Amino acid sequence: MAEIKDPENTIILETTKGKVVIQLLPQVAPEHVARIKELAREKAYDGVVFHRVIQDFMAQTGDVAYGKKGSETFNPGRAGMGGSAKPDLKAEFSATPHVRGTCSMARSQNPNSANSQFFICFTDAPWLNKQYSVWGQVIEGMDNVDKIKRGEPVSDPDSIVSLRVAADV
Numbered sequence: 001m002a003e004i005k006d007p008e009n010t011i012i013l014e015t016t017k018g019k020v021v022i023q024l025l026p027q028v029a030p031e032h033v034a035r036i037k038e039l040a041r042e043k044a045y046d047g048v049v050f051h052r053v054i055q056d057f058m059a060q061t062g063d064v065a066y067g068k069k070g071s072e073t074f075n076p077g078r079a080g081m082g083g084s085a086k087p088d089l090k091a092e093f094s095a096t097p098h099v100r101g102t103c104s105m106a107r108s109q110n111p112n113s114a115n116s117q118f119f120i121c122f123t124d125a126p127w128l129n130k131q132y133s134v135w136g137q138v139i140e141g142m143d144n145v146d147k148i149k150r151g152e153p154v155s156d157p158d159s160i161v162s163l164r165v166a167a168d169v
Contacts, residue, residue, distance in 0.1 A: 007167035009033070011040055011136070014161040015050075018144035020120075021166075022103055022136040029092035032105055032114065032135040037165050039064065039084060039116055045163040047071070051079035053150045053157075057125065060106055061160060062117035069159055076153065083115030089133070096134040098125040101145075103136035120145050 004010045009024040026033040039045055045062065047069040052060040061067065065082025066075045073082075091111040098104060102121045105114035114133055121128075122145070138145060148158045 004166050007169075008165065010139075010166040011036065012162075012164050012166055012169055013141075014163070015144060015148065016158040016161060017147040018141060020141035020144055021139050023139045024136050025096065025134065028094045028096050029105075029133045029135040031089050032092055032133045035086065035089060035116070036118070036135060038086075040163045040165050041168065043162070044068075044084060044116065045160045047159060047161075049076070049079055049154070049157040049159045050148050051076075051154060051157060052119075052152050053148050053154055054152060055150050056123050058119040058121045059145060059148045060117060060119040062106065064116045076157075079153065080117070083117060086115065088112060089114045092133040092135075093130045094134055095130065098128040098132070098134065100124060101138035101142050102134055103138065104128065104132040104134045107132065122146065 011022045013020040024033045044064045048067045050059050050061045051067050063079050063082045064084045067079035106117035107114040
């Protein structure tokens with residue numbers, strides 16, 4: 001396993017395809033990093049499906065309202081339309097580029113609508129630069145991200161088994 005230099009700003013994402021280690025970027029998007037850590041500590045992401053996975057682009061997950069398997073609000077047909085009960089976040093756009101392994105917040109057309117959903121880039125996606133809030137970078141396990149089942153929507157999707165702040169593990 002990669003050495004974790006800053007466990008408070010690293011998350012361990014266990015997926016149905018294996019482990020992914022993500023370095024958080026609080027210097028780039030402090031409010032988005034705080035939200036990811038807050039939801040991780042509430043175990044809000046556990047069981048959430050990867051509802052939108054596009055070959056050569058990205059894997060999207062994080063709909064804790066409609067995408068959480070086993071919850072009473074789970075609705076595969078609506079996965080991707082929800083967020084969390086927390087307020088939407090103000091955009092934190094930066095010069096940090098969207099490259100392979102970048103973790104960034106999903107949002108609607110409104111730049112200040114990111115909430116809990118996020119995506120991991122399979123490949124460089126420069127057209128997203130300065131349009132979405134980058135909050136992390138995969139430092140280990142991109143091979144597992146690459147194995148996530150594709151689809152829009154995904155039938156029988158892969159999911160997050162657990163998402164934890166490394167300091168808490």
